[in-house]
Amino acid sequence: MGEAARIVDALGTYCPVPIALTARAARDLGPGDVIELLADDPLIEVDLPAWCHRQGHELLALVEDAGCYRARVRFGAT
Secondary structure, eight states, X not given: OOOOSEEEEOTTOOTTHHHHHHHHHHTTOOTTOXXXXXXXXXXXXXXXXXXXXXXXXXXXXXXXXXXXXXXXXXXXXX
16 A cells, blocks of 8 residues: 555544544645544544545545544545
8 A cells, every 4th residue: 555655643632623623734745645643533434535525535445443443545636
């Protein structure tokens, strides 16, 4: 899947902070760049796919392990 251009650590934060941090990081990236998001807010399972769909980004992966979520997002034109 390739290296992530940036890792966004949103552990310990809750909605809407993980999405806000991801959106902020996206401003510095170009189309095709990948961000890895770390979060422990279970709402990320709903919020992140919806946000990606609205913004035109590709959700590459979203996995949960013992309450910690790891997601990879490929950014499109924003």
